[in-house]
Amino acid sequence: MEQSKENQVYRMVVQLTRPKNILQLFNHCTDNVHALCDYLPDGGHILVCNPIDRHPPCEHSTPKLHTRTGRREDILKELSALGEQYDMVFIDATEENPINYYNLIMSGNMLRMNGVICLQNASTSGQEGIDDEMGFTSRKVTDVIKADARMQQVELAIDCGILVARRIPLSQITDRTKGVVEDGVFQGLKGHGILDRLQLDGKIAYVTGGGQGIGRAFAHALGEAGAKVAIIDLVLEKAEAVAHELYLKGINTVAMAADISQEKDVKRVVDEIVANWGRIDIACNNAGINMNSASEDTTLEEWDKTFNVNLRGLFMCCQAAGRVMLSQGYGKIINTASMASLIVPHPQKQLAYNTTKAGVVKLTQTLGTEWIDRGVRVNCISPGIVDTPLIHSDALKPLVTSWLADIPAGRLAQVTDLQAAVVYLASEASDYMTGHNLVIDGGQSLW
Ligand SMILES: NC(=O)c1ccc[n+]([C@@H]2O[C@H](COP(=O)([O-])OP(=O)(O)OC[C@H]3O[C@@H](n4cnc5c(N)ncnc54)[C@H](O)[C@@H]3O)[C@@H](O)[C@H]2O)c1
Incomplete structure (x- = not known):
């Protein structure tokens, strides 16, 4: 009709x-x-x-x-x-x-x-x-x-x-009788209300480990908030699939293959993003691995592999993106740590993983204080147990029931539970926050 x-x-x-x-x-x-x-x-x-x-x-x-x-x-x-x-x-x-x-x-x-x-x-x-x-x-x-x-x-x-x-908000107050205070609280900081201050329009972001799980959710969230997002993953096909999802939502994006434990790969992707888009405003260093073993059985190979990705690799990403951001005088680094930085998750055994994540928090605190006076904020997010492929391994899957008993919220986290946090830490709304470990764990670390 x-x-x-x-x-x-x-x-x-x-x-x-x-x-x-x-x-x-x-x-x-x-x-x-x-x-x-x-x-x-x-x-x-x-x-x-x-x-x-x-x-x-x-x-x-x-x-x-x-x-x-x-x-x-x-x-x-x-x-x-x-x-x-x-x-x-x-x-x-x-x-x-x-x-x-x-x-x-x-x-x-x-x-x-x-x-x-x-x-x-x-x-x-x-x-x-x-x-x-x-x-x-x-x-x-x-x-x-x-x-x-x-x-x-x-x-x-x-x-x-x-x-x-x-x-529309009144630009001029005609009635001053009621004690209106015309400051950033009333008018919004530089005229921007709180939701506007969460916008990431025009910002350039990357997410490592963006091909699935938490990284994929972070990439979508940053893109929805207005940023251009480079999806970096060990597996190019996974990065491409997520980049395609973002493209379908009208988000500017690019897929990149890189092993973030390799210095040359880290340098290459950072250089490529700067060459293509001119700068890096938001660096989401999220890629991480977890291999479970009892401490008495943990091999040096497992220890080194976990450290090479989770801590050494994350440091290389922070350093490479940090250098770009320091030269810009602005940047937001958001590292993915874990609740394992605070407690010892059990009954699974994961000494190397827990230790790397505690290291991520200390690295974040140190960089956060070292770079804040040059405009670069460094924070991390510590999720509790998130329902992603990382915990679907044969070793971890049977443990879900025992984990649930330890979570006050009564459920595992979904990746969507973490999305607002990454947008907040990437936005100017969090400019005074640095070196912080933002825990999102349904209360698990409090029990
Ligand atoms: N899932 C959880 O319960 C949980 C809880 C707390 C913290 N985390 C942390 O969150 C981050 C993401 O976890 P997830 O659950 O989404 O994991 P995931 O295994 O589902 O996804 C990780 C992604 O990172 C990629 N990746 C792995 N090694 C890489 C490397 N060397 N270089 C580039 N990419 C690489 C993988 O290909 C994969 O796409 C990790 O740092 C993890 O430790 C996860």
Whole structure:
């Protein structure tokens, strides 16, 4: 079925602004509302408010579509008292009381910051079927919204006119009576609110061991936050597969093969990233291995191999990326340590692994203090037991039940549990943090 231009605009606005909760104050409870529901994320909903006298209640409720029937002003007051907020509100300018709706929404703080109001019938003059009174009401509410310094608007000459207005933070405080402190807390640091400060737009990142498990999740998280990400792995095919996933999400990426225990490989990938992208802002040194053996049986070969990847290799990566970052005067190094740096995980035996991870923490603390005054922050993340291929070995798999008894959270970590931490440590929001070991273990190290 062909859609009206107006509905096409609404759908486009919904797709662009990705609202979670929508409030619909005009009667549009048919295909268009259902179509809008399709764009909402899980947990999102559209609330359609229908007046009793004019419109029948919506007959097509779905988990994402809720309806309320009654005086719209009463419904708005009730919703406001409940503290409800919306990312998008649809109002018809030819309704009886559109200014009342608008005022109730704004005074009740029901439109989230950056939330959008779509005003239908915003310029009705000369339109068929619109009487003078309707035309007057429509002009008045349009003018009120246009004159509101809290809103940024664009008027579209489609059908009977659509005013799309976005709520923006006030750049100037007009009311100083309530003791507003106009500092970085109120206005955001350099004008950037906390979510903006987590953005990594334009940053250049790499992730070692990015071909699977935790590294793959880190690569996705950094890319989603805006960074270009080089995926480095021992196995090129794995790096390529993850790079392809990122590409499908519109993230700039490259796959690189390297054994980070080899100095020439580390130098090569760091040089290549700088040659291609000009700099390195975020170095995620994550590749690591774990070979289990009782200490009395641990061979020097196993010891050396574990140290060569987990500690010597990680040091070479820190040094190579660190040199680039020191010359830039800016950088974020994020090493993957482990809860094994704090406790001795059991019943499995993993002396070499535990010792390397304790070393990663000390290396992180030392570099973190040595380089902070030149703009390079070095931190590490210590995951608890994460459900990745690393713990799916024949030796470790049978131990899951005994581990669970030691985890207050009652479950293993998923790689997604770690993603926010890497974005935080990579972002300017964590600029004052250095040499820190960020433990994410469901409470396991506390028991
Ligand atoms: N899985 C856990 O329970 C857990 C817990 C705490 C810490 N960690 C740490 O997290 C990091 C990632 O672990 P994971 O569970 O995702 O492991 P994983 O084995 O699932 O993935 C590791 C990736 O690193 C790559 N890799 C291995 N050696 C490499 C080398 N020399 N050079 C380049 N790439 C190499 C592998 O090919 C693989 O793709 C490791 O440092 C690990 O010690 C894991």
